[in-house]
């Protein structure tokens with residue numbers, strides 16, 4: 033099938049050069065809204081990954097980037113943000129084609145946030161500095177923050193552009209070089225960004241992109257001795273494996289893993305506002321959102337009322353062609369993701385769940401669509417409640433007290449995000465304090481900004497992206513103590 037969107041040459045980007053994989057392997061890229069192949073990209077093997085790490089190593093050791101001042105690097109990162117904005121339409125079209133994201137969402141969220149993120153990290157680069165420390169020694173003691181070296185950035189399929197930027201941005205700000213392996217099924221914006229980074233003035237070899245599979249390219253990258261840090265975003269299962277391998281090699285890692293957040297609605301909440309946040313929380317990005325809110329916990333006093341409102345409102349959410357600007361929910365990003373959602377909804381029926389709305393595929397143009405689905409009456413220990421579904425599916429459970437709400441919210445192995453809907457100020461803070469999550473939203477959902485750190489606890493991982501915390505994760509501290517004798 034032909035497309036009017038320029039998907040580029042689909043080659044690996046190594047040492048500033050576009051090239052095919054050493055063995056010539058290429059893989060299909062599929063449009064999730066039709067199930068059709070739209071282009072192919074090179075599939076990297078271990079030899080290509082090694083070449084990319086060598087290029088990154090040489091660039092780091094050469095000092096062309098790491099030797100710049102933070103301010104000089106910051107200027108170039110500012111230019112990256114500008115170029116993202118100047119090419120917003122092309123990037124949005126590409127991301128929408130690759131992931132099946134609604135085009136309006138791509139522009140307003142993916143592209144806008146990616147530009148904001150680079151801008152934020154550019155500003156942080158300006159203020160990269162150390163500290164002087166007061167000591168009883170007759171000495172001047174100070175610290176310097178130095179880059180780590182070569183960073184392996186491994187990213188998932190759901191927010192390709194944003195999650196690549198949330199690693200490449202701080203890594204570059206701190207003076208590191210990068211080898212990026214995007215998700216197998218959504219490689220296009222990573223390759224486009226390689227071109228933009230170069231155009232902005234990032235020297236050759238500083239950012240390299242290897243497209244390919246996790247078990248081959250990802251594994252080779254992870255185990256390459258030339259890599260100094262692994263920044264991983266993906267599932268908890270793969271994250272466990274990646275952290276294990278990095279641990280054996282004593283490499284620092286950042287682990288941004290799965291989620292299964294609880295959204296707690298108290299009886300004193302503004303229900304009309306709460307419903308908007310609840311729906312956004314589980315349909316945003318077609319539910320393929322690590323920080324989505326797929327577990328709704330509702331005070332029993334308003335349980336029936338809220339279920340009734342959801343039963344009316346959710347079928348009205350516009351699901352359809354991602355190219356239609358009115359579409360809010362597009363297809364799942366791939367057939368395997370659609371199948372997984374279907375399996376979980378079938379399991380919910382077996383586990384005693386009542387399908388309030390949805391519960392089936394949407395047959396449209398051969399795409400991977402699933403109707404937003406609300407399920408009530410599931411026991412808390414059911415797999416559908418406990419596991420990460422990663423689709424537009426909401427389970428709804430009642431609670432009778434604050435203690436029970438907190439216990440239910442904290443009852444899964446995950447701890448990435450959580451939300452509270454209440455008009456009671458003290459209660460909001462009290463509950464936020466007790467929730468096991470890296471971020472807690474009060475009276476809305478998915479309020480994200482590069483200044484606000486995010487990351488997980490428990491099986492959702494460790495380390496923080498965004499905020500000054502992210503920059504710190506890409507530097508090492510050196511202490512210098514100068515004798516004053």
Ligand code: NAD
Nearest residue numbers: 187188189214215246250251266267270288289290291322
């Ligand atoms: P995934 O774990 O299947 O893959 C993530 C990346 O790891 C991909 O690039 C993949 O190719 C690579 N990979 C797979 N096997 C590998 C191996 N053996 N060695 C090295 N790399 C390997 O995840 P996915 O399906 O792409 O993404 C969905 C998951 O990501 C969900 O669990 C979601 O919650 C999570 N996620 C988390 C965050 C966060 O910030 N915490 C953000 C987005 C997505």
